[in-house]
Amino acid sequence: xxxxxKLRIISVIVFTVIFSYFAFSNFVKFDDKFFSKNxxxxxxxxxxxxxxxxxxxxxxxxxxxxxxxxxxxxxxxEKQITLKNFSLKGDTISFETTDNEIENIKNILNDKESxxxxxxxxxxxxxxxxxxxxxLFSLNYSRYGLVLLKNSSLDQAIxxxxxxxxxxxxxxxxxxxxxxxxxxxxLPGLDDPNRIKSLLGKTANLTFQFISxxxxxxxxxxxxxxxxxxxxxxxxxxxxxxxxxxxxAKPTMNSQTNETVVSFSLDRVGAKKFGKATSTGVGxxxxxxxxxxIISAPSVREPIIGGSGQISGDFTFQSATDLALLLRSGxxxxxxxxxxxxxxxxxxxxDSIDAGILSLFIGFLLVxxxxxxxxxxxxxxxxxxxxSNLFLLIGILTLFEATLTLPGIAGxxxxxxxxxxxxxxxxxRIKEETKNEKNPIIAFDAxxxxxxxxxxxxxxxxxxxxxxxFFMGSGPVKGFSVTxxxxxxxxxxxxxxxxxxxxxxYVVKNKDKEQLL
Amino acid sequence: xxNISFNKFxxxxxxxSLILIVISLVFLIFKGLNYGVDFKGGTLxxxxxxxxxxxxxxxxxxxxxxxxxxxxxxxxGNETDFIVKFEKQNSNDPEFIQNxxxxxxxxxxxxxxxxxxxxxxxxxxxxxxxxxxxxxLSLAAMLxxxxxxxxxxxxxxxxxxxxxxVIITLGIFSIFxxxxxxxxxxxxxxxxxxxxxxxxxxxxxxxxxxxxxxxxKIFDLTNISINETLSRxxxxxxxxxxxxxxxxxxxxxxxxxxxxxxxxxxxxxxxSSIYIANPILVALNVSQRTIVKExxx
Numbered sequence: 001x002x003x004x005x006k007l008r009i010i011s012v013i014v015f016t017v018i019f020s021y022f023a024f025s026n027f028v029k030f031d032d033k034f035f036s037k038n039x040x041x042x043x044x045x046x047x048x049x050x051x052x053x054x055x056x057x058x059x060x061x062x063x064x065x066x067x068x069x070x071x072x073x074x075x076x077x078e079k080q081i082t083l084k085n086f087s088l089k090g091d092t093i094s095f096e097t098t099d100n101e102i103e104n105i106k107n108i109l110n111d112k113e114s115x116x117x118x119x120x121x122x123x124x125x126x127x128x129x130x131x132x133x134x135x136l137f138s139l140n141y142s143r144y145g146l147v148l149l150k151n152s153s154l155d156q157a158i159x160x161x162x163x164x165x166x167x168x169x170x171x172x173x174x175x176x177x178x179x180x181x182x183x184x185x186x187l188p189g190l191d192d193p194n195r196i197k198s199l200l201g202k203t204a205n206l207t208f209q210f211i212s213x214x215x216x217x218x219x220x221x222x223x224x225x226x227x228x229x230x231x232x233x234x235x236x237x238x239x240x241x242x243x244x245x246x247x248x249a250k251p252t253m254n255s256q257t258n259e260t261v262v263s264f265s266l267d268r269v270g271a272k273k274f275g276k277a278t279s280t281g282v283g284x285x286x287x288x289x290x291x292x293x294i295i296s297a298p299s300v301r302e303p304i305i306g307g308s309g310q311i312s313g314d315f316t317f318q319s320a321t322d323l324a325l326l327l328r329s330g331x332x333x334x335x336x337x338x339x340x341x342x343x344x345x346x347x348x349x350x351d352s353i354d355a356g357i358l359s360l361f362i363g364f365l366l367v368x369x370x371x372x373x374x375x376x377x378x379x380x381x382x383x384x385x386x387x388s389n390l391f392l393l394i395g396i397l398t399l400f401e402a403t404l405t406l407p408g409i410a411g412x413x414x415x416x417x418x419x420x421x422x423x424x425x426x427x428x429r430i431k432e433e434t435k436n437e438k439n440p441i442i443a444f445d446a447x448x449x450x451x452x453x454x455x456x457x458x459x460x461x462x463x464x465x466x467x468x469x470f471f472m473g474s475g476p477v478k479g480f481s482v483t484x485x486x487x488x489x490x491x492x493x494x495x496x497x498x499x500x501x502x503x504x505x506y507v508v509k510n511k512d513k514e515q516l517l
Numbered sequence: 518x519x520n521i522s523f524n525k526f527x528x529x530x531x532x533x534s535l536i537l538i539v540i541s542l543v544f545l546i547f548k549g550l551n552y553g554v555d556f557k558g559g560t561l562x563x564x565x566x567x568x569x570x571x572x573x574x575x576x577x578x579x580x581x582x583x584x585x586x587x588x589x590x591x592x593x594g595n596e597t598d599f600i601v602k603f604e605k606q607n608s609n610d611p612e613f614i615q616n617x618x619x620x621x622x623x624x625x626x627x628x629x630x631x632x633x634x635x636x637x638x639x640x641x642x643x644x645x646x647x648x649x650x651x652x653x654l655s656l657a658a659m660l661x662x663x664x665x666x667x668x669x670x671x672x673x674x675x676x677x678x679x680x681x682x683v684i685i686t687l688g689i690f691s692i693f694x695x696x697x698x699x700x701x702x703x704x705x706x707x708x709x710x711x712x713x714x715x716x717x718x719x720x721x722x723x724x725x726x727x728x729x730x731x732x733x734k735i736f737d738l739t740n741i742s743i744n745e746t747l748s749r750x751x752x753x754x755x756x757x758x759x760x761x762x763x764x765x766x767x768x769x770x771x772x773x774x775x776x777x778x779x780x781x782x783x784x785x786x787x788x789s790s791i792y793i794a795n796p797i798l799v800a801l802n803v804s805q806r807t808i809v810k811e812x813x814x
Contacts, residue, residue: 414764428749480700
């Protein structure tokens with residue numbers, strides 16, 4: 001166990017130097033990209049906001065089911081199959097048919113080539129589960145149909161969230177999917193997430209609808225209230241134009257009224273629709289509706305055919321900027337709820353870093369002093385291993401650009417405390433072996449060999465705990481599991497290569513001395 | 518090598534442990550744990566006031582006027598730092614926190630919100646569930662590992678020792694109403710790893726000695742093994758505790774609960790690997806035949 005070949009000595013030294021170098025690169029600036037890696041600081045250390053958003057898919061599902069009913073009606077009408085009594089109760093579409101059509105409909109709905117109930121071969125499932133009871137059919141989203149629906153709505157939402165966050169221009173935001181209905185937004189350096197929260201909290205569904213003069217509109221009417229809550233208005237359900245047709249929006253100053261407005265421009269289809277509607281509707285009031293609330297309802301004085309217009313409505317410059325931003329980034333497919341928020345101010349983050357480094361330094365010093373007191377020369381060897389262990393650990397975290405959190409720093413300090421365990425096990429074993437074996441080289445060798453399984457056993461148990469924590473834990477706690485787990489690996493390396501190398505050099509040089517350890 | 522008769526006190530310490538476990542369980546069942554916002558949901562605000570005359574009751578009064586449900590206020594390190602927790606959480610309203618800040622500023626002067634955590638009921642119950650799963654999973658993984666490496670008598674000893682440590686550590690948290698949050702789960706998992714580590718070292722030696730001496734009864738054999746590994750047990754506990762005390766004293770308020778749980782865990786883990794794990798080997802009458810039989814299979 002004590003013999004080291006030249007090649008191995010060189011590789012140990014090279015390995016240690018490389019990782020120590022990466023550890024130092026955190027504190028030195030290099031021009032080269034590869035060499036100037038840094039550990040990422042977690043939000044709890046650099047300050048920032050963590051938001052977990054959940055999509056409320058209810059409205060999307062209802063919308064899709066309503067669309068499905070229309071599709072079903074049209075589809076079976078073309079096939080000249082009569083269906084009646086369509087209804088939507090909860091998430092179930094149901095309809096009735098005549099007795100002689102039952103088999104036919106069943107075949108159409110359960111056919112793998114069906115173009116009305118799509119079959120997904122990868123999931124071995126249709127989009128809808130079909131149940132029939134006599135002549136009554138009910139359709140429900142199948143498990144996979146629902147998963148696909150949620151995924152597509154999540155994909156859309158994450159795109160919109162990204163656009164909105166990017167527009168605000170925060171520093172390196174991190175936007176990630178979580179499951180099939182959640183989005184994680186990490187905003188480093190942001191200590192007041194109010195603006196982002198209010199931007200993400202809005203669906204930003206913009207529509208233009210005429211205020212109706214009489215209650216007999218062909219499309220039906222609905223009662224909507226104004227944004228400021230001052231009054232209600234009866235609005236036609238016919239949507240002239242929606243936010244989808246917008247290509248740009250920005251806050252501007254209306255030179256005539258001297259108020260801040262949001263001016264927008266439309267795509268070609270939108271411009272055409274808008275032109276047509278405004279030329280027939282001169283004199284009418286056009287309500288501009290955002291998420292079910294009327295922002296303003298100006299009267300149409302003349303047809304607007306240029307494909308651009310303005311939205312007015314008591315804006316401050318900030319609120320106009322935000323509305324323009326929302327309109328530019330597009331509407332969310334469904335409302336988002338913020339279900340978890342964690343914000344750390346930058347000065348608390350700095351305090352945590354300072355406290356973490358101070359306690360690391362003190363813990364390190366205490367352990368080092370204790371080991372020298374206990375083992376003298378071998379304490380020094382264990383300490384050298386401990387120092388290189390720390391460099392290796394920080395070097396590896398840097399190389400992989402891992403995220404360091406406050407619990408992560410605690411994990412490093414804990415590694416310092418537990419790392420000496422392996423060397424202690426070896427040294428104690430050697431002490432025992434020396435009692436029966438006078439040749440120190442044989443005794444040392446036996447000490448290393450006999451303690452090996454114990455050391456592996458002991459470290460694997462901690463590694464198991466770290467692994468489970470890594471997969472189950474979230475945020476800062478995950479950072480702890482990373483440093484704890486990587487710490488075990490670097491500990492084993494520093495004990496079996498660095499400390500053993502130093503021990504072998506020391507023992508061979510002093511083999512004639514009485515009582516080495 | 519030391520020669521302490523640990524085995525003379527097996528019975529006494531077993532009774533003590535049993536009493537501690539019963540007390541812990543009684544507290545855990547009837548008083549329960551003081552869950553933080555991570556697991557209970559609600560809002561946590563760490564605030565720093567500019568006015569030094571502010572005290573807990575003043576701050577509690579101003580929060581109580583805001584209809585936020587149950588409010589708890591605690592000092593947090595510095596004279597001017599406080600942790601406020603309350604039931605209500607409304608992260609969907611972007612003005613929620615701002616409004617609280619404005620109201621506070623008018624009643625107790627300028628405040629700085631250093632940290633805000635807002636956890637909804639759905640997330641908190643999920644976090645609790647995944648915390649419990651993580652701890653159970655790690656216990657199961659440890660059991661499996663030691664079952665593969667040792668005979669079942671040893672596994673039982675090691676697992677009971679771990680349960681002992683976890684129950685008593687949580688019991689102390691319950692008795693003193695210390696807060697249970699995500700980092701405590703991490704601490705408990707690490708305790709599980711550490712306690713196992715300590716037990717495995719002694720068990721390895723027990724097994725080695727079982728092979729070596731066929732004529733020594735397990736009662737004395739465990740004592741020899743404990744003594745042989747004692748200096749390692751003490752040195753490792755001391756260095757780990759040095760590191761942990763350093764976190765506890767200098768690592769800032771946020772890591773206090775975590776390091777306290779770990780300190781308790783290391784102390785009980787060291788104790789249990791001597792006084793829980795070994796007496797179980799004695800009770801199960803482990804002998805050379807136990808390991809020889811296993812090795813023949």
